Amino acid sequence: MLIYAGIYGLIVVGYDLLLGYCGQISLGHNGLFAIGAYATAIATTWFGWPSLLAIAGGIFITCLIAFVVGIPTLKLKGYYLAIATMGFGFIVEALIRTQYLGGSSGISGIPPLSILGYSFDTDLSYYYLVWTVVFLLVIVCLRIGETALGRSMKAVHTDEEAAACMGINVARTKIQAFVFSAALAALAGSLYAHYGAIISPNSFNIMLSVKLLLMLFLGGAGSIYGGLIGALILFALPEFLGHLERLELLLEGLAFMLILIFLPGGLVGGLNKLLRLK
Amino acid sequence: MNDSILNGRSISKYFGGLQALHRVDFDVESGVIFSIIGPNGAGKTTLFNLISGFDRDYEGKVVFENEAITHNLPHAIAVKGVARTFQNVRLFKNLTVLENVAVGCHGWVSPRYARAIFNLKASRREERTIKEFASEMLAFVGLEGKDNDEVESLALGEQKLLEIARALAAKPRLLLLDEPGAGLNDREMDNLQEIIFKTKEHKITQVIVEHNMKLIMTISDQIMVLNFGTKIAEGDPQSILNNEKVIEVYLGKEKDLA
Numbered sequence: 001m002l003i004y005a006g007i008y009g010l011i012v013v014g015y016d017l018l019l020g021y022c023g024q025i026s027l028g029h030n031g032l033f034a035i036g037a038y039a040t041a042i043a044t045t046w047f048g049w050p051s052l053l054a055i056a057g058g059i060f061i062t063c064l065i066a067f068v069v070g071i072p073t074l075k076l077k078g079y080y081l082a083i084a085t086m087g088f089g090f091i092v093e094a095l096i097r098t099q100y101l102g103g104s105s106g107i108s109g110i111p112p113l114s115i116l117g118y119s120f121d122t123d124l125s126y127y128y129l130v131w132t133v134v135f136l137l138v139i140v141c142l143r144i145g146e147t148a149l150g151r152s153m154k155a156v157h158t159d160e161e162a163a164a165c166m167g168i169n170v171a172r173t174k175i176q177a178f179v180f181s182a183a184l185a186a187l188a189g190s191l192y193a194h195y196g197a198i199i200s201p202n203s204f205n206i207m208l209s210v211k212l213l214l215m216l217f218l219g220g221a222g223s224i225y226g227g228l229i230g231a232l233i234l235f236a237l238p239e240f241l242g243h244l245e246r247l248e249l250l251l252e253g254l255a256f257m258l259i260l261i262f263l264p265g266g267l268v269g270g271l272n273k274l275l276r277l278k
Numbered sequence: 279m280n281d282s283i284l285n286g287r288s289i290s291k292y293f294g295g296l297q298a299l300h301r302v303d304f305d306v307e308s309g310v311i312f313s314i315i316g317p318n319g320a321g322k323t324t325l326f327n328l329i330s331g332f333d334r335d336y337e338g339k340v341v342f343e344n345e346a347i348t349h350n351l352p353h354a355i356a357v358k359g360v361a362r363t364f365q366n367v368r369l370f371k372n373l374t375v376l377e378n379v380a381v382g383c384h385g386w387v388s389p390r391y392a393r394a395i396f397n398l399k400a401s402r403r404e405e406r407t408i409k410e411f412a413s414e415m416l417a418f419v420g421l422e423g424k425d426n427d428e429v430e431s432l433a434l435g436e437q438k439l440l441e442i443a444r445a446l447a448a449k450p451r452l453l454l455l456d457e458p459g460a461g462l463n464d465r466e467m468d469n470l471q472e473i474i475f476k477t478k479e480h481k482i483t484q485v486i487v488e489h490n491m492k493l494i495m496t497i498s499d500q501i502m503v504l505n506f507g508t509k510i511a512e513g514d515p516q517s518i519l520n521n522e523k524v525i526e527v528y529l530g531k532e533k534d535l536a
Contacts, residue, residue, distance in 0.1 A: 140395050141374065147405050148380070148389035155370045155381045162368040165330055167356035167385025167448060222372075 003123065005235035006130040010213045012227030013134070013141050014184030020221030021150050022177040023157030024074060028085035031092030032182045034204035035062045036189025038096055041107045041199055051113045055190040059183050066182030067175065074174040077105050084116060089206055096201045103140025106200030115192035126195055134189070134228070138186060141224045142193045142238045144180070153177055214252060231268060283308040283452055283483045284329070289338035291324055291507070298324045299507040300338070306500070309324045311478055312485045313494050316504035317504045317528055322367055322487040325504075326454050330362045331355040342452065357385045361450035362367055363441040365457045375440060376425035379412035382447030415443040435466040443474060459490045470495060491529070495519070503528060
């Protein structure tokens with residue numbers, strides 16, 4: 001559970017830079033996550049690449065695709081952007097459902113992740129690995145978000161024209177944020193593929209992007225670690241519910257509505273407000 | 279050419295059938311305060327938007343430091359050394375006061391991902407330089423001590439000064455001020471005048487659109503008068519005050535103000 005929370009947390013942290021900071025929505029991150037996962041799975045399983053190389057390759061190809069897709073798409077604004085990126089997610093999903101990529105049963109027999117001969121084949125070792133990566137990347141994202149780059153993203157978020165007059169290349173700022181978040185999604189995808197040993201298209205549909213949104217807004221957009229908190233809560237939820245598991249979707253839907261209406265800053269934003277009042 | 283910093287050549291702009299600017303020529307000498315006045319709708323802000331690259335759909339030529347910047351993108355023009363403020367304050371409301379000014383530094387810092395991720399030392403140094411310079415600019419306009427305030431907690435007058443600080447943080451050689459005095463009270467007006475003079479001392483050329491004639495007559499070296507998109511006069515404050523045509527279309531009874 002914690003491993004999956006970490007993997008999804010990783011995507012959300014990058015997603016926050018794109019949406020929370022830069023103000024650009026993407027409903028196609030399930031596609032980017034899928035490309036990372038499939039690239040790694042194919043490289044290790046079919047071609048016998050070592051894990052690290054396969055992960056790097058997965059990130060590279062995902063970034064490349066994000067770059068090419070991002071240039072025309074990120075010119076769109078608001079819900080046009082949301083729908084266009086969603087279209088991208090559908091295309092990827094359609095592609096991984098073809099028989100060339102394993103069809104609906106996906107790819108199985110993915111070897112465990114191994115680095116320099118050490119194989120992360122137990123849950124505990126993988127848990128440490130994932131959370132070390134999450135920890136490092138949260139720091140990296142904070143350093144991007146809370147310095148000049150993050151400020152230029154926030155400037156683009158509020159007023160693109162005024163930002164441009166400050167010498168900020170608006171198009172480049174958006175593309176960079178999109179590609180960077182794609183890299184994190186791809187890395188998460190690679191970790192996901194290695195952990196599960198089997199991947200299938202059902203794990204990469206639009207619901208994943210929707211869950212990302214929920215995690216981000218539940219925890220608090222524009223804070224980096226907020227999304228991580230959101231991911232943890234969402235993954236902890238089924239455990240607490242026990243046999244009431246069927247309520248999960250209902251509760252998530254309710255959370256979505258209540259958060260956006262009463263706590264637009266998410267849990268982190270709400271907490272900050274509470275602290276400031278005292 | 280000469281020691282002029284900004285030239286406009288035969289600039290025309292149409293909004294549909296309406297001609298907003300008609301073959302306007304102008305030369306701004308380096309280091310001066312160049313004012314543009316005229317009735318509402320004369321094309322003053324339109325001209326600003328063309329110079330700063332906001333609006334790239336126009337005829338004619340804009341030259342900055344002997345280099346054509348006609349139809350360049352706004353960020354490219356900004357990076358070359360042109361900063362501006364806006365008639366209706368356009369601050370970044372999701373950033374603090376200091377952060378707003380820090381954004382102004384973007385052009386000369388050009389932050390990089392690689393630096394932020396891998397070079398902790400350089401990135402910290404960069405951040406310190408930006409913050410120090412931004413505080414300096416805040417102090418320059420008299421907003422020291424408000425670093426962490428929310429933009430919306432500032433009074434309108436302070437917000438206008440913050441915009442000037444943000445523009446100055448870009449280390450521009452040409453500063454375009456769009457109605458900096460609008461909505462200011464007398465005390466704030468005096469403060470603004472002082473800031474404009476201080477900016478001039480730093481050898482920053484200023485082009486100012488403004489309605490307050492008292493301010494215009496005090497600060498300007500050169501004044502251009504626009505009416506319905508056409509230049510009707512240009513000269514030093516005294517000659518503009520005595521220009522029959524200007525009195526007729528714009529100054530009118532306002533003359534005794536100055």
